[in-house]
Every structure is written in C-alpha cells, then in structure tokens.
Amino acid sequence: MPVKLNSPEAASLLPVKGVQLGFAEAHVRKPNRKDVLVMTLVEGSKVAGVFTLNQFCAAPVILCKDFLAQKSGIRALLVNTGNANAGTGEEGLNRAKQTCVALAGLLNLQANQILPFSTGVILEPLPVDKVIAGLPAAIANLKEDNWLNAAEAIMTTDIVAKGTSRQIQLGGKTVTITGISKGSGMIHPNMATMLGYIATDAAVSQSALESIIQYAVNKSFNCITVDGDTSTNDSLILMATNLAGNTEINEDDVKSASADFIALRDAMTDVAIELAQAIVRDGEGATKFMTVKIEGGRDEAECRKVAYAIAHSPLIKTAFFASDPNLGRILAAIGYAGVDKLDVNALKLYLGDVLVAENGGRAAAYLEEQGSAVMKEPEILVRVDLARGDASCTVWTCDFSYDYVKINADYRS
Amino acid sequence: MPVKLNSPEAASLLPVKGVQLGFAEAHVRKPNRKDVLVMTLVEGSKVAGVFTLNQFCAAPVILCKDFLAQKSGIRALLVNTGNANAGTGEEGLNRAKQTCVALAGLLNLQANQILPFSTGVILEPLPVDKVIAGLPAAIANLKEDNWLNAAEAIMTTDIVAKGTSRQIQLGGKTVTITGISKGSGMIHPNMATMLGYIATDAAVSQSALESIIQYAVNKSFNCITVDGDTSTNDSLILMATNLAGNTEINEDDVKSASADFIALRDAMTDVAIELAQAIVRDGEGATKFMTVKIEGGRDEAECRKVAYAIAHSPLIKTAFFASDPNLGRILAAIGYAGVDKLDVNALKLYLGDVLVAENGGRAAAYLEEQGSAVMKEPEILVRVDLARGDASCTVWTCDFSYDYVKINADYRS
Structure with a gap:
C-alpha cells in the first residue's frame, strides 16, 4: 500500500482557467478503465516540456519534442495508458501521428498543436483505432473541474491517483497551479520522470516557463528512484494559460529574480516535489518512504553518487522492508559509490536523528534498539555527512518488498 | 534453488601438493557450522591477490594487501564466516591482527605470513576469542584431501558448496589446479568478487602469477552480478606451491606468451570462470541463470555498460523470474545504458537464437511463443548486437525472485 498517500479529494484539485480535461474508457488494453485523456488549452497558452534521456524513447516523446520545437502553439494533450508505443520503430511514429491527426480534426486544430503521450507495455503496437474511437467520448467529457478523473485516467500500476493544487497571489491576482502525475515502476530520474502535467493560469512568457521547468524538475522528478530503471516515456509538461490577470512574468523577471518569478517558480516546484514524492510513496510494492540526504560533499555530483548508491541497493531496500537496521549495508554502498579519495x-x-556510524565503524553510543525504533517508522531519513565540503543533495526512494517482485512478475498478465 | 549447480563430490576436488586445509566449528555467529578455515602453504609458495574496490573495505582486506606488499612469504590463510569485520574501524584491524598472531604462534610463523579473510555481517565486532578458540581444531584437521570441507566452511547464504579442479600437462609433468569460492548476495564486480581461492602445484614466478590473476579475474569474477552491490570483503587469491616439477613459468613466458604460460593461465581462468558462474547459479533466490552477451560495440567499456544495465535491472530480472518475455524492458535498459549516440x-x-527486435522495434517475424519457449529454460542467453564496432563482452547474472527479498529481509535474524 502507498506510504502515507491517499487519492486527493476531487474538490482539492482546483480548476485552472483555460484548461479543460476529458477522459474515455477506450479499452486500449483492458476494459472498464479510464485509459484515454484529452486536455485542451486556451489559445495563447505557453507550454514547456522535459523528456526522458532514454535513447529508446517512445514515439510520442519524439513527436512531443518535434512539435514543441516547431512553436506551433500547443492547444491540446492526448494521453493513453495500456500501451507505451515504445520500441515500435517507424510504424510507432505513424500511429502516434494518426492519433494527433484524429484529435486535431475533432478540435479544429493542426496535428502539430497536439502533444501525444503513451504509457504502458513496451514493444507492442499501439491499438490506434481504439484510441481514436475513444476521442469523441473524451471530448464530450471536457470540463475545467475534472482533474481527479484526469489523474485516474493516466494511472497504470499506480494504486492511488496523484494530484495537488496551490494558489498564490501575484500583484494582487490569485494564481492557481494544479498538477497530476503517474508512475510507480521503471522509475529513475534521468530528466523528467514518468508522466507529470502541471498547469497554471499565470501569465508567464515561454522563456520564463522554460526556466521554471528546468528548476522544478531538478528539485523534484530528478530526485526520485524506485528501481533505477529510466523509462522510455518519461515526460513532464508545464502549461500556463495566461488568464489569471497578473502582469506577465518574463525573461527580465528571470534575470532579476523578481519576487513574482520566485513565487511562481517555487509554487510550481512545490507542486512538482509533491507529485514526484507521490510516485515514490506509491512505488511498486512500497511499504516505506525513505529520504536519503547527503551533506558535506565536495560537489553535488558526488553527493548524488552516494545518494543513488544507497537508494538503488536491493540489499538496503530489502533491509528497510524488513525494518532491520542492517546499517553495514549502507556503509558498503557509501564505499562503492565511487567518491574519489573518500575518508571513511x-x-x-x-538514521533519523541517531548517529549510527563514525570513525569507520559503529558509533560508540549507538544501540541497536535506537536503530530499530527508527526503522519501524513508515518514513525514514538516512543522512550521511561526508565531511569534506559544503555540497548536499536529497533523493527519495522506497523499500523493496515481495510485492515489488509480484507486481513486476505479473505486470503483463 | 541453485540453477543447474550441485555441490561437488569430495573426490572431484583434487588435492594440490603443498596445500593443506582444516576447518573448525567455532560458533562465530551460529552453532554447529563449519565457520573457520585454515589453509597452509608449503614454504616457497607464491601468492597473489586481488581485492574489493569498496572504500569501506574490511579490516582483513587491509591486512591482506599490507602483508602481500611486504613480500613476507605467505604460508597460511585464515577465513572466518559469520562476521565480515567490516565497518569496524581501528578496533577491527586490531582484532584481525590478533587472529593472525594467534595462528602464527600455533604454526610457528610470523603474523605477516598469514592472510586473514572474514565474511558475514558488516558493522559488528569480530568475536575474536571464538575465532582463536577454533584454531587448534582447524589445525588438527589439516590435510591435503580436504577441499570440500573447506568449500563448506566458507559458505554464508550459499546453498551449495562451490569448487572445481583441472589437471593439465606442462612439459610432461601433471599440474593440478583446485579452487573454491563462496558468495551469493552483495555481488557486483569491481575487482575480484566474493571469496575465491585457487591453488596449483605448478612452478610459477610471482610476476607470472600476478599476470595470471589479472587475466583470470577480468574474465570471471569481474563478469558477474547478482544485485549490483560491491562487497566490502571481496578477495580472490591465487596460490602456487611449486611442487609439480615443471620448469618454472616466469616473466619471459609471460612476455613471449609461451605455450606453458598460456596453458596454465587458461586452465586457472577456466577454474575462475566456473567458480564465478557458480556464485551466480547460487545467487540469492536465483531460479534462472542469464548470460548477457553484448557484441558489435565500439569498445569493451560501452559493451559492459549495456550488459550491466540489463543485468542490474530489477524489472528485467523479475520478468525473467516470471518467464515473461517482456522484452521491451530490455530495450529500455539498452536505451538508458549511456552509450553515446546509439542508433536504436x-x-x-x-533471446537465445530468436531475433526479437530490430529497426527500433519488434522483429517482423517474431512470435511471442518463441520468446516464451526460451524464457522457460533455466539458462537463458540475452544477446545484443550494437552494430557499430567489433568489441564484445559477456556478463552472467540471475533472476530476481520472492526468495531474494525473503533472504535479504531475513538475513540477520
């Protein structure tokens, strides 16, 4: 079960002026599931995206990058679950384009104004007819007050829907930010991770929005891991509809780090962090949520090496599942993380507030009961002070349970 | 259960002239287990070792490196299970030294002629009194025909003992090589992996033996992974007792690649490969043995990146456990392995002999039944042709099962 995570209340996901959402049950892979989502954006909206670095990136990712580069004025997003349309070659690209053409026809847009997204099984042809057949129902369902249904429509092995909202004031105007995400396996940051969609009605320029997305992704989706596998389909999209009435936040605000820019950037980043953490809390088979904080490094890169050595170790993750303070495994991971000339x-x-190891071994005052008490908590902080500099980083992950194996051994069946 | 691996017959492990082995049940951690091993070497034996690159390397590893560097004429090895004496700081070093001093006293040697090894739980003090109390029984048990007991005495979570022998002819003289190894978790190559001891009665110079160990480890223990965790205690030791009567193989043989040198090197490497593969076959919870062969790379380094991305992926390893030809997960791993400008x-x-994917997607002629048939086998070949060069590499790993989680969640209890 997800770690301290429940599906949001429908009313807690605030509408964003200029964004409408509609779903369909299109039977892409399984019947009676919300598996197609259409999002429309009012004309003039700004859109920015970051995508997986996996070289086997999916057909829709290739199209998204292409259409964003064309600056064609993105007006709609189309998401299907049940099939990732990845590892599908030229024919996969054709099928992704067909869905864009079909939706563009129904919405009176150009195909390159549609961003397509797919998530699900890799290496199988996208059942394009089913996706297209679902579009009229999704369009009929379009409304602003529909974020929870949207969050549900993008779930695959997720147990709970993931979404959150914030409101801030910019120059006396109320600005709303709402985001949703999906993902619980094949999760390792190497750019944006999984599917995430965050919309705001703020007025913000394209370049400012792109500045915000880079900042937000590095503080959120690039700091999580479930299993160290980087997906073929990871995408994070930021959208701004320009309807809140605030003075547009532009490149000058970015350069001067104006109060409005910082406020919007931090609120959107806050949404991104909550959505990213939700993915870990709902990590496949997760029973524990672990925060791995590395301090005192020479630079952030070496802190990340240590953090990920810990966060990826199956030995550590199974010990956390067992609530076993087998801390030697953490020392071993620090030792093989590849930090140059580390002074052990x-x-x-x-572990939490408890000093566990120093001087190359177990801390003199450490008692096993202290470690055991921390390990029984559902949320656990692992903190390492490398004692050689001022850099730090934080990574979030979950434990490794029987259910992880079960979910992934059964996923296609 | 181990994949196509049984404990060797006692008689199949051939004595090596000049090497005696004796065990004790010293109750280091648990009662009624062979947990202390003493190996003695005839005077004049040559010894070479390679050790973990983990910076939190264990106290005995530090001593081994020190004593080998002193060229003190190694005459005995002392191994205990149940405690790794790692993450134990200065006191750990003291305790490891105490065991060497004690054994040296009993054998009338100097302490720096003893190589110590420990394996088991990290971060707990070595119960040095128990190890020392076990030494007289181990010494009383010393004999040449005792390799199976020795293999059993170094087991921890291993299910079966691991050992093998070879005999070759060098200049009309019969040369024997016998090796044993242990290990089934925290296994990832970054130098020698786990504990491995390979002895021969061949006459071979120190420099030639060191040349052989580097060659052998790169073809064997550095090509396996179970869970991607590099242990604090990994050690591989090659020993040569000089009693076979062959003409000594020396540095000139290495330089000229003489027939005798190649014959001995390849036979010892063959033993190392069998011992390394045995560790994977007995990998914690293993039900499948996977050979991952990458061909057509620009260099070996990029082939290894791809091989390990596949061999470490929990998603792939759980799919193999389920005998599910979920091959998209393999494409995803190839895609995130970090190969520069890969043409997908x-x-x-x-998969085996079946062409599964080409042209960026599923091969046109591929049928799911073909993949399923291969996946049902206990030994599976995954082969990738990167089609951009002549380099290749092979890595061996196992699948990821419920029992892996169970073993590692329970290990300390």
Whole structure:
C-alpha cells in the first residue's frame, strides 16, 4: 500500500482557467478503465516540456519534442495508458501521428498543436483505432473541474491517483497551479520522470516557463528512484494559460529574480516535489518512504553518487522492508559509490536523528534498539555527512518488498 | 534453488601438493557450522591477490594487501564466516591482527605470513576469542584431501558448496589446479568478487602469477552480478606451491606468451570462470541463470555498460523470474545504458537464437511463443548486437525472485 498517500479529494484539485480535461474508457488494453485523456488549452497558452534521456524513447516523446520545437502553439494533450508505443520503430511514429491527426480534426486544430503521450507495455503496437474511437467520448467529457478523473485516467500500476493544487497571489491576482502525475515502476530520474502535467493560469512568457521547468524538475522528478530503471516515456509538461490577470512574468523577471518569478517558480516546484514524492510513496510494492540526504560533499555530483548508491541497493531496500537496521549495508554502498579519495573515518551516518556510524565503524553510543525504533517508522531519513565540503543533495526512494517482485512478475498478465 | 549447480563430490576436488586445509566449528555467529578455515602453504609458495574496490573495505582486506606488499612469504590463510569485520574501524584491524598472531604462534610463523579473510555481517565486532578458540581444531584437521570441507566452511547464504579442479600437462609433468569460492548476495564486480581461492602445484614466478590473476579475474569474477552491490570483503587469491616439477613459468613466458604460460593461465581462468558462474547459479533466490552477451560495440567499456544495465535491472530480472518475455524492458535498459549516440534502429536483440527486435522495434517475424519457449529454460542467453564496432563482452547474472527479498529481509535474524 502507498506510504502515507491517499487519492486527493476531487474538490482539492482546483480548476485552472483555460484548461479543460476529458477522459474515455477506450479499452486500449483492458476494459472498464479510464485509459484515454484529452486536455485542451486556451489559445495563447505557453507550454514547456522535459523528456526522458532514454535513447529508446517512445514515439510520442519524439513527436512531443518535434512539435514543441516547431512553436506551433500547443492547444491540446492526448494521453493513453495500456500501451507505451515504445520500441515500435517507424510504424510507432505513424500511429502516434494518426492519433494527433484524429484529435486535431475533432478540435479544429493542426496535428502539430497536439502533444501525444503513451504509457504502458513496451514493444507492442499501439491499438490506434481504439484510441481514436475513444476521442469523441473524451471530448464530450471536457470540463475545467475534472482533474481527479484526469489523474485516474493516466494511472497504470499506480494504486492511488496523484494530484495537488496551490494558489498564490501575484500583484494582487490569485494564481492557481494544479498538477497530476503517474508512475510507480521503471522509475529513475534521468530528466523528467514518468508522466507529470502541471498547469497554471499565470501569465508567464515561454522563456520564463522554460526556466521554471528546468528548476522544478531538478528539485523534484530528478530526485526520485524506485528501481533505477529510466523509462522510455518519461515526460513532464508545464502549461500556463495566461488568464489569471497578473502582469506577465518574463525573461527580465528571470534575470532579476523578481519576487513574482520566485513565487511562481517555487509554487510550481512545490507542486512538482509533491507529485514526484507521490510516485515514490506509491512505488511498486512500497511499504516505506525513505529520504536519503547527503551533506558535506565536495560537489553535488558526488553527493548524488552516494545518494543513488544507497537508494538503488536491493540489499538496503530489502533491509528497510524488513525494518532491520542492517546499517553495514549502507556503509558498503557509501564505499562503492565511487567518491574519489573518500575518508571513511571522517564521515558520519545517521538514521533519523541517531548517529549510527563514525570513525569507520559503529558509533560508540549507538544501540541497536535506537536503530530499530527508527526503522519501524513508515518514513525514514538516512543522512550521511561526508565531511569534506559544503555540497548536499536529497533523493527519495522506497523499500523493496515481495510485492515489488509480484507486481513486476505479473505486470503483463 | 541453485540453477543447474550441485555441490561437488569430495573426490572431484583434487588435492594440490603443498596445500593443506582444516576447518573448525567455532560458533562465530551460529552453532554447529563449519565457520573457520585454515589453509597452509608449503614454504616457497607464491601468492597473489586481488581485492574489493569498496572504500569501506574490511579490516582483513587491509591486512591482506599490507602483508602481500611486504613480500613476507605467505604460508597460511585464515577465513572466518559469520562476521565480515567490516565497518569496524581501528578496533577491527586490531582484532584481525590478533587472529593472525594467534595462528602464527600455533604454526610457528610470523603474523605477516598469514592472510586473514572474514565474511558475514558488516558493522559488528569480530568475536575474536571464538575465532582463536577454533584454531587448534582447524589445525588438527589439516590435510591435503580436504577441499570440500573447506568449500563448506566458507559458505554464508550459499546453498551449495562451490569448487572445481583441472589437471593439465606442462612439459610432461601433471599440474593440478583446485579452487573454491563462496558468495551469493552483495555481488557486483569491481575487482575480484566474493571469496575465491585457487591453488596449483605448478612452478610459477610471482610476476607470472600476478599476470595470471589479472587475466583470470577480468574474465570471471569481474563478469558477474547478482544485485549490483560491491562487497566490502571481496578477495580472490591465487596460490602456487611449486611442487609439480615443471620448469618454472616466469616473466619471459609471460612476455613471449609461451605455450606453458598460456596453458596454465587458461586452465586457472577456466577454474575462475566456473567458480564465478557458480556464485551466480547460487545467487540469492536465483531460479534462472542469464548470460548477457553484448557484441558489435565500439569498445569493451560501452559493451559492459549495456550488459550491466540489463543485468542490474530489477524489472528485467523479475520478468525473467516470471518467464515473461517482456522484452521491451530490455530495450529500455539498452536505451538508458549511456552509450553515446546509439542508433536504436541499427541494433538487434536476440533471446537465445530468436531475433526479437530490430529497426527500433519488434522483429517482423517474431512470435511471442518463441520468446516464451526460451524464457522457460533455466539458462537463458540475452544477446545484443550494437552494430557499430567489433568489441564484445559477456556478463552472467540471475533472476530476481520472492526468495531474494525473503533472504535479504531475513538475513540477520
């Protein structure tokens, strides 16, 4: 079960002026599931995206990058679950385009004004007819007050829907930000991770929005891992509809780090962090939510090496599942993380607030009961002070349980 | 259960002239287990070792490196299971030294003529009194015809003992090679992996033996992974007792690649490969043995990146456990392995002899039944042709099962 995570209340996901959402049950892979989502954006909206670095990136990812580069004025997003349209070659691209053409026809747009997204099984042909057959129902369902249905429509092995909202004031105007995400396996940051959609009605220029997305993704989706596998389909999209009435936030605001820019950037980043953490809390088979914080590094890169060595270790993740303070496994991971000339006698390891290891071994005052008490919590902080600099980083992950194996051994059946 | 691996017959492990082995049940961690092993070497034996690159390397690893560097004439090896003496700081070093001093006293040697090894739980103090109390029984048990007991005495979570022998002719003299190994979790190559001991009675110089160990480890223990965790204690030791009567193989043989050198090197490498593969076959919870062969790379380094991306992916390893030909997960791993400018349309993916993917997607002639048939086998070949060069590499790994989680969640209890 997800770790301290429930589906949001429908009313808690605030409408964003200029964004409408509609779903369909199109039977892409399984019947009686919301599996097609259409999002429309009012004319003049700005859209920015970051995508997987996987070189086997999916056909829709290739199209998204192409259409965004064309600056064609994105007006709609189309998401299907049940099939990733990845590892599908030239024919996969054709099928993704067909869905864009079909939706463009129904919405009176050009095909390159539609961003397509797919998630699900890799290496199988997209059942394009089913997706297209579902579009009229999704369009009939379009409304602003529909974010929870949208969050449900993009779920695959997710147990709960993921979404959150914020409101801030910019120059006396109320600005709303609402985001949804999906994902619980094949999760390792290498750019944006999984599907995430965050919309705001703020007025913000394209370049400012792109500045915000880079900042937000590095603080959120690029700091999570479930299993170290980088998906073929990861995409994060930021959308701004320009309807809140605030003075447009532009490149000058970015350069001067104006109060409005910082406020919007931080609120959108906050949404991104909550959505990213929700993916980990709903990680496949997760029973524990772990925050791995590395401090005292020479640079952020070496902190990330240590954080991911810990966050990826199956030995550590199974020990956390067992609530076993088998902390030697954490020392071993620090030792093989690849930090140049690490002084193992200088570093300190903490579990929650408990000092566990120093001087190259177990801390003199450490008692196993202290470690056990921390390990029983559903949320656990692992903190390492490398004691060689001022850099730090934080990564979130979950434990590794029987259910992880079960879910992934059964996923296609 | 181990994949196509049984404990060797006692008689199949051939004595090596000049090597005696004796065990004790010293109750280091648990009662009624062979947990202390003493190996003695005849005077004049040559010894070479390679050790973990983990910076949190264990106290005995530090001592081994030190004593080998002193060229003190190694005459005995001392191994305990149940405790790794890693993450134990200065006191760990003291305790490891105490065991060497004690054994040296009993054997009338100097402490720096003893190589110590420990394997088991990290971060707990070595119960040095128990190890030392076990030494007289181990010494009383010393004999040449004792390799199976020795293989059993170094097991931890191993299900079966691991050992093998070869005999070759060098200049009309019969040369024997016998090796044993242990390990089934925290296994990822970054130098020698796990504990491995390979002895021969061949006459071979120190420099030639060191040349052989580097060659052998790169073809064997550095090509396996179970869980991607590099242990704190990994050690591989080659020993040569000089009693076979062959003309000594020396540095000139290495330089000229003489027939005798190649014969001995390849036979010892063959033993190392069998011992390394045995560790994977007995990988924690393993039900499948996977050979991952990458061909057509620009260099070996990029082939290894791809091989390990596949061999480490929990998504792929759980799919193999389920005998599910979910091959898209393999394409995804190839895509995120970090190969520069990979042409995903040029590469080919094979499962056994079956061409699964080409032109960026599923091969036209591929049928799911073909993949399913291969996946049901206990030994599976995954082959990728990167189609951009002549380099290749092979890595061995196992699948990821419920039992992996169970073993590692329970290991300390």
